[in-house]
Every structure is written in structure tokens, then in C-alpha cells.
Amino acid sequence: MVYIVYAINNEILYVSPHGDDAAPGTPERPFATLGRALRAARELTGDVVVHLRAGTHTLAAPLELTEDDGHLTFQAHGYGTPEQEEVVISGGREITGRLEDGVWVADVGDLDTRQLYVGAEGSYRRAERAGIDALPGDAARTVTGYVTDSPDPLSWHSPADVEFVYRGVYPWTEARIAVAAVAPDGDRTLITMAQPAFARAVELYNFTWEEHTQAGPALPTRIENDAAFLTEPGTFVLDRSRPGRHRLRYLPHPGEQPRFVAPALETLLRVTGSRDVTFRGLTFADATWLRPGSPAGFLHYHGNGHYDGGPVEKVVIVEGHAWVTVPARSETIPACVAVHGGQDVRFEGCRFTRLGATGLGLTGGERHVVRGCDFDTLSASAISVDGGHDTLIEDNLVEHIGLDHSGSPGIALHGTDGCTVAHNHVREVPHCGIVAGPARGTRILRNLTTGTMSVLADGGGVYLSGPQGDSHDTGARIVGNVIKDTRTPYNFGLYTDYGAAWVTVEENVVTGADSTAVLQVSPPLENVVYRGNFWDADPMGSDAVPDGVTYEDNTTLAEGLDAATTDLQDRAGLRRRR
DSSP, rough: OOOOOOOOOEEEEEEEETTTTSOOOSSOOBSOOHHHHHHHHTTTOOOOEEEEEEEEEEOEEEESEOTOEEEEEEEEEETSSSTOOOOEEEOEEOOEEEETTTTEEEEETTTTOOOOEETTTEEEEEEEOOSSOOSSEEEEESSEEEESSSSGGGSSSSGOEEEEEEEETTTTTTEEEEEEEEEETEEEEEEEEEEEEHHHHHOEEEEEEETTEEESSOSSSSEEOOGGGOSTTTTEEEEEESTTTTTEEOOOOOOOTOEEEEEESOOSSSEOOOOEEEEESOEEEEEEGGGGTTOOOBEEEEEEEEEOSOOOEEEETTTEEEEEESSSSSOOOOOEEEEOOEEEEEEEEEEEEEEEEEEEEEEEEEEEEESEEEEEEEESSSSEESSOOEEEEEEEESSOOOSSSSTOSSSEEEOOOOOOSSSSSSOOSSSEEEESSBBSSSSEEOOEEEESSSSSOOSSSSEEEEEEEEETTEEEEEEEOOOOOEOOSSEEEEEEEEEEEEEEEESSSSEEEEEBBBBBSSSSOOEEEEEOOSSSSBBTTTSOOOOTTTEEEOOOOSHHHHHHHHHHHHSSSEEEEE
């Protein structure tokens, strides 16, 4: 194995969880906090390297870099050597509690969080929020919420903390809306939902699909976060019914002596307008996102987008048979590590884990690089890129994301120019692996996706929609990707959709999908080329190729696909582990 040693003969600072902010930041007397190290770096000239010593660096507030910050590196001490230290940048709080009637109980003051992690230092697992799978009794929707003939909701301990989940309100959509109140009404129980979320949901989620028409959200598919639901070991609830005196409850496994970390911050790191800033070998962990439990809710539409009010449009899918209403504009799920603008911001060899929104978000800017990082145990996407020029997403492992927001793609691009996504492995995700919305000059090259689309439907291992340029020179190239095991019914392993234009799809391998690809979509494809691909079944529409598609020299092999594509498969996916 070859180790890369970064020797930078410029200003060097040290920070340790056991340091002192009154110290000079030397190896023998390091600073205690990242904020102090950043202030010291701003007083120096030239390139500055901040070495983080082993342990958990807990943030009391987000670390903020601005346009005045540049030529700066934060890295784990010993990065690139066998002595590299384990460094965690955490927005969490350690929680201790007591056992009451078989339930661990902790008084947590004003802490508000949607996630909880259980274990010991360096080895925490995610605890699920306690819930039930259906609204009890004979239930129906009302103007302001729901009514049921069951009295069970009257026994909920803290109704205003309860949250309804709507999985599959559209096949690609999962929404969340909080309860406002529960009250008796004769022999019935009325459930009033939070506003404005519920009224907006009624406006947004309307469709006709052949013989089925739906107006607004139907019954919830899951109900979460009340002590009455705490029946499965390893689950938790947060009771906020007493302001400033919140209470956490966790049902342990037999014999378990749990330790907890609860995310407290929503943002760990925000980089705005900075140039030439690098983060190496760091773990970013323990952040939450509180919006879904607020009165505004989380009205998901597609990918990273959610509805926050405004006009709603009707889109006809099949004239006279199928249509849906969609938001005229969407908000994007935020990132716990966020870069806005700037140039040459790099993340190398980092890990993003235990985060309650998107892991890393890049908005605008130029020449940003995300290389050799691991993303896991995330509530939404791993990487979201919105706008910007010449971003490189390379050699990253993405797995077990979308744990709270199932429509989230592994890697999402929108409005980018010259973005390259290459040699990544995206596996075990609830919806799409890699998504590119309208963009220009996108390159999706030699990635491996496995086990995508495990929860929601109508997506793929690689998914593109909308115009991708104005010629084949400026358009998207989807080349050399291997897409395996796209799971739920109604999916397309390699999916060009919704008016995709100026796309070249070449030398890809698709196997184990409900449908390998689709050529007939609405709005139709324009100037899309499928050439030299290998699959284990013919794409939908390949027997009557539409005018906007060139389909040539593709190979369908129901058996022997692996043997025929060994070279393509060997060249796809992570390079750092070969």
C-alpha cells in the first residue's frame, strides 16, 4: 500500500478535544476548539494547515468560513499515513438517563431532535423513532385532518409531537405532516393536522391514473413519535409537551446498557465564498433537520425537492388517462455540511454519517471536488450539487441514505455546468442512485449502482430528466456505468425521463431491473442516443423507437451478461479499493 504524506512547509496549527483555547496552538499545547483555530488561521499569511488530533470535536455552533478565508486546510493528524488519527466533528449531545419501568428516560431540557444514536464511542447505531403502521379504526379524511371510530388516538401522550408519514402518495414521493390536536367527538375521534402543511398537501397531491383518482393525501402509511408506540426494543420518542423540559424515552434491548448521542445542530459546517479550502480525513457526524416536524411539514415532491407553498401546476402524462399536480417551484432539502459559491473547495477522504438531512451540499461555485469520501446513515441524500461549474464527484462510497426521506437520491445534480460524477459506488438506497435534472455538460462515468429503488418506485440506478445542453457537445454523456439490482416494481435501471434531451448513453451495463431502460416517455425524449449498451432485457419502447431517439448496436443477453461485460464491470465503481 502506498501512503501519501502531505508535507506543507507553511503555517501549522493544532487543535485537540483536550486542548486549551488560551494555548498557542502548537503540537504540545493545542487549541481546544475549531473556532479558535479558525480565528488563529485568519491572523496568519500564506497557506495554513490545521491538524485535528484524535477524538470528538463537539461544536456548540456551526463552523463558518467566509469569502475572507482561503488557502486553508483542516485535516486529521497524520492524514495519508498509517498513523492517521480518528477525528469526528460532531453537532451532537451525549445523553444520560435512568431506567423507569423498563424504559430509559432522559430529561433533555430544550433539546429538539429527530434522530438518536445508541452505542459507545466510535460505534453508534441509529435508533428508529417508535411508530405504528396505520391509523387505528375505520378512518377517513376530513377538511382539517382525519376522523376515526377508534378511541386509541385519545391515549396518545403528546399528540402535538405525533407525525404522519405518507409513503407513496405519488409512487416517487414520501411526505410528513405533524398532528396539531386530538379530541373526542361523540363516539368518534377527531385528529386535526398542522397547518399550513395539511392544506398545502391537499392542494399539491392530486392525480388521475387510468381509473383511479385521488384528491389530496389519503390515510397515512405510518404514524411516529409517541410514548404509546414504544413497543419495539431499540426505538425512541421525544416528548416536547412541556416547553423547555423535553423528555427522551428509549426502549432498550434485553440487557442493554445504552449510551446516547442526540444531534443538536442542524448545520455543522458552512463555507460561503471561500477559495482554496480543503478538508481531509475528517468525520462529520450528528446533525438533525427540524423542518419536517414543524407546522410547515415536509411535502416532498421528487428527489431533493419539497413544496413550500406557491402555484401548483397540472402535468398530463397520458392524455385522457393520467395526470398529476406538481409544484411550480420547489425548495431543496438542506445539507448539514454546506458550501455556497467560492472556488476550489475540496473534501478528500472524509466520512459523512449520522446526519438528519443531506450530507454534503454544494451550491454554485467553481471547481469543487469531493473525492474518496464515505457517506452512510443519512436521513436524505449523500451529495447534492445545485448549480456551479466544473464540480468533480469522484471515487465516493454512498450507502444507507434516505433513511427519513425515502425519495432522496444518492447523488443529485441540478442546474450544473460541466459536473463530472465518476467511479462512485452507490448501494442500498431507497430511490434513485444518481440523478441529474436539467443541466449542461454532465458526465456520469463508470459508476456502480447496486440495490437502488428499495422503497419507492418510478426511478432508476441512473436517472436524467429535462434538457442536458443544446447539442451533443454540450449535452450529457452517460458512459460505462454498471447498474445492478434496481428493486421495486415499476423502475427503469437506466432512466432518461421527462423531456430529456441531448444525452448520449453508451457502453453501460444494466441487469436485475424491472425494466432496463425506457425510450417512450412524456414529454418525449429528444436527441437521445442509446449506443453499445448491454442489458439482460430489451428496454421498453425498443421495438418501436421514437423519432427523438437513436438506438443502435445495443446487446440484450438474457444469460451470460457478466461474461460478456467483464471489462466494463471491472472498470466501474471505486478505484481506491482496487
